[in-house]
Amino acid sequence: xxxxxxxxxxxxxxxxxxxxxxxxxxxxxxxxxxxxxxxxxxxxxxxxxxxxxxxxxxxxxxxxxxxxxxxxxxxxxxxxxxxxxxxxxxxxxxxxxxxxxxxxxxxxxxxxxxxxxxxxxxxxxxxxxxxxxxxxxxxxxxxxxxxxxxxxxxxxxxxxxxxxxxxxxxxxxxxxxxxxxxxxxxxxxxxxxxxxxxxxxxxxxxxxxxxxxxxxxxxxxxxxxxxxxxxxxxxxxxxxxxxxxxxxxxxxxxxxxxxxxxxxxxxxxxxxxxxxxxxxxxxxxxxxxxxxxxxxxxxxxxxxxxxx
Numbered sequence: 409x410x411x412x413x414x415x416x417x418x419x420x421x422x423x424x425x426x427x428x429x430x431x432x433x434x435x436x437x438x439x440x441x442x443x444x445x446x447x448x449x450x451x452x453x454x455x456x457x458x459x460x461x462x463x464x465x466x467x468x469x470x471x472x473x474x475x476x477x478x479x480x481x482x483x484x485x486x487x488x489x490x491x492x493x494x495x496x497x498x499x500x501x502x503x504x505x506x507x508x509x510x511x512x513x514x515x516x517x518x519x520x521x522x523x524x525x526x527x528x529x530x531x532x533x534x535x536x537x538x539x540x541x542x543x544x545x546x547x548x549x550x551x552x553x554x555x556x557x558x559x560x561x562x563x564x565x566x567x568x569x570x571x572x573x574x575x576x577x578x579x580x581x582x583x584x585x586x587x588x589x590x591x592x593x594x595x596x597x598x599x600x601x602x603x604x605x606x607x608x609x610x611x612x613x614x615x616x617x618x619x620x621x622x623x624x625x626x627x628x629x630x631x632x633x634x635x636x637x638x639x640x641x642x643x644x645x646x647x648x649x650x651x652x653x654x655x656x657x658x659x660x661x662x663x664x665x666x667x668x669x670x671x672x673x674x675x676x677x678x679x680x681x682x683x684x685x686x687x688x689x690x691x692x693x694x695x696x697x698x699x700x701x702x703x704x705x706x707x708x709x710x711x712x713x714x715x716x
Contacts, residue, residue, distance in 0.1 A: 410450070410451065410452055410521050410522070410713075411450065411451045411452070411521050411522065411523040411524060411525070411712060411713040411714075412451065412452050412453075412454050412511075412512060412515045412516075412520075412521045412523070412524040412525070413442075413448060413451040413452065413453050413454065413524075413525055413527065414453075414454045414455075414456050414508040414511055414512055414515075414524060414525070414526045414527070414528070415435065415439070415453075415455075415456060415508070415526070415527040415528055416455050416456040416504040416508070416528070418456075418497065418500045418501050418504045419432075419435060419456070419501045419504055419505060419527075419528045419529050419530075420432040420435055420436070420501075420529075421497035421500070421501060422495065422497050422498045422501035422502070422529060422530055423495050423497070423498075424485070424491075424492065424493045424495070424543070425485060425493065429659065429696040430529065430530065430531070430543040430696065432529070433698060434529060434692075434695065434696070434698065434701060435527055435528070435529060435692075437698040437699070437701055437702040438527050438692070438701065438702050438705045438706075439527060440702070441702035441703065441705070441706050442705075442706055442709065445706055445710075447706060447709055447710060447713065447715060450713050450714075450715050451525075451713060452520075452521060454511060454515065456504040456505070456507045456508035456511055456526070456528060457504070457507040457508075457510065457511055458500070458503040458504060458507050459503050459504075459506035459507040459510055459546070459551060461473055461474070461477075463506070463507075463510055463551060463554075463555060464506060464546055464551060466551065466554035466555065466558050467537070467546075467547055467550040467551045467553075467554045467581050468535075468537055468538065468546065468547070468581075469537055469538045471538070472537070472538040472539070473546075476488075476499075476540060476545060476546075477499060479494060480494055480496070480498065480499040481494060481495065481496055482496055483496060488540045488541070488545070489540065489541045489542075491541075491542065491543060492540055492541060492542065492543050492544070492545075494545070498530070498545065501529065501530060502530055502545040502546050503546075504528060505526075505528035505529060505530055505531075505532065505546065505548045506532070506546040506547075506548045506551040506552075508526040508528045508548065508691070509526060509548045509549060509551050509552025509553075509555070509646075509689070509691060510551065510552060510555050512524035512526055512552060512689045512691075513552045513555045513556050513559075513560065513644075513689065514555075516644070516687050516689055517556065517560045517562075517644070517687075522685070522686045522687055522688075523686070523687070523688045523689070523690070523712050523713060524688075524689045524690070525649075525690045525691075525692075525705075525708075525709050525712060525713075526548070526689070526690065526691040526692065527692055527705075528548065528691065528692060529692065530543055530544055530545055531543055531544050531548070531650075531692065531693045531694060532544045532545075532546055532547040532548035532549055532550070532551075532577065532648075532691070532693070533547060533549065533569060533571060533573075533575035533576075533577055533578050533648045533650070533693050534573070534575065534576055534577045534600060535547040535550075535577040536576065536577045536580040536581065537577075537580055537581050539577075541577070541600070542573070542576075542577075542599065542600060544577060547577045547578060547581055548691050549567060549578060549646050549648050549691050550577070550578055550581045550582065552646060552689060552691070553565050553567060553582075553588060553646055556644055557587055557588075562587075562643045562644055563587060563643065564587060564589070564640060564641060564642050564643050565587060565588050565589075565642055565643065565644050565645075565646065566588070566589045566590075566591065566637055566640060566642035566644070566645045566646070566679075567582070567588060567589070567590045567591070567645075567646045567647075567648065568590075568591045568592075568633065568637075568645065568646070568647050568648070568676060569590070569591070569592040569593070569594075569647075569648035569650070569693070570592075570593050570625075570647075570648070570649070570650060570653065570669075570672060571594065571648055571649075571650020571651075571652060571653070571693045571694045572594060572595050572598065572650060572652040572653040572657070572659060572660030572662055572694060573594055573595070573598060573599055573600065573650065573652070573659075573660070573694060574592055574594040574598075574600060574602060574603030574613065574615075575590075575592055575594075575603075575648055575693075576600045576602055576603065578590060578592075578648065579592070579603065579607050579608070579611060579613075580607075582608070582610065583607045583608040583610075583611070584608040584609060584610060585608075585610060586609075586610060588610060589610050589612070589636060589637065589640040589642065590610060590611050590612070591612040591613075591632070591633045591636060591637065592611070592612070592613045592614070593614045593615075593616060593625060593628050593629070593633075593653075594613075594614075594615060594616070595615070595616055595617075595618055595620075595653070595660045595661060595662050596615035596616060596617055596618065597618070598618075598660055598661075603615060612632055612633060612636045614628040614632050614633075616628065616662060618660075618661035618662070619661055619662075619663065620662050620663065621662075621663040621664075622663060622664050622665060622667070622668035622671075625653070625662070625664055625668055625672075626668065626671060626672075629672055629675060630675075633675075634675060634679070637676075637679045637683075638679065638682075638683075641683045642679070642680075642683055642684055643683070643684045643687075644684050644687045644688075644689070645676055645679065645680050645684065645687065645688045645689070646688075646689050646690070646691070647673075647676065647688065647689070647690035647691065648691060648693045649690045649691060649692055649693060649705070649708060650692075650693035650694035650695060651669065651694065651695030651700065651701050651704040651705060651708075652694035652695045652696055652701075654666075654695070654697070654700040654701070654704050655700075656697055656699070656700040657695065657696055657697045657700055657701070658696075658697065659694065659696050664704075666700075666703050666704050666706075666707040667707070669704045669705075669707045669708045670707040670708065670710065670711050670716065673707075673708050673711035673712055674711050674716075676688060677711060677712070688712060690708065690709075690712060692705070
């Protein structure tokens with residue numbers, strides 16, 4: 409079965425100022441590399457819709473959604489935290505990014521595709537139930553997961569996050585939600601400076617020491633993630649796909665390479681084949697140096713779509 413590639417031009421119009429690492433060029437770098445490598449030939453390209461307030465309010469408080477929408481400026485920038493700001497194009501971009509996960513969920517659970525990759529921004533995994541932070545406004549993957557649970561009636565959904573930064577927002581939203589197993593690997597003592605102590609019984613968090621290589625990453629996946637995923641038997645797997653743990657990305661201090669991203673994707677696809685008909689939905693999170701970002705995303709997507 410084919411795979412969906414979901415994005416939207418609105419996502420490139422969001423900006424947090426000159427020289428900000430979370431920039432529109434990230435999406436273009438991935439798209440261009442996939443095009444050059446011929447991977448888009450294996451995917452169905454779909455425009456991301458706008459998420460509705462009701463869809464957002466499944467993952468976020470309705471008051472937070474309304475307040476964030478009201479903050480959107482007509483010109484200039486509005487800061488929501490020291491690293492995160494809105495320009496006049498941020499709200500449509502954020503609505504498209506969350507909407508991409510709604511669309512991916514409908515595509516996969518509707519049987520039209522088996523897998524999907526959402527090349528969208530702003531990212532989402534730091535956005536908590538009632539707070540924007542860490543370049544994130546709405547928690548895109550959480551919106552998609554709640555759509556799978558609340559609109560499609562799934563009972564067990566897994567979220568795996570291999571960004572170099574812990575997905576504190578996802579942990580906040582899904583804390584002690586027995587329907588969701590969250591597995592996270594991240595660098596210790598790095599923003600957002602939490603995650604080493606699990607906040608719920610459904611959290612499998614593994615903090616890696618700065619300087620850790622792909623060997624330590626793979627051991628954590630094999631020893632911690634895979635047994636938990638096998639026991640949970642997910643009906644659908646979501647991936648918060650951050651590529652800033654790459655050794656060439658200066659946002660962190662881990663030593664992953666493209667082969668590590670391909671390897672972990674194979675592991676997840678094997679779990680999906682056993683338990684959920686191969687259904688996996690992946691969404692871009694971090695990754696800020698363009699060349700390793702594009703190469704790593706392509707390695708991940710190549711396995712995701714079965715072209716490896």
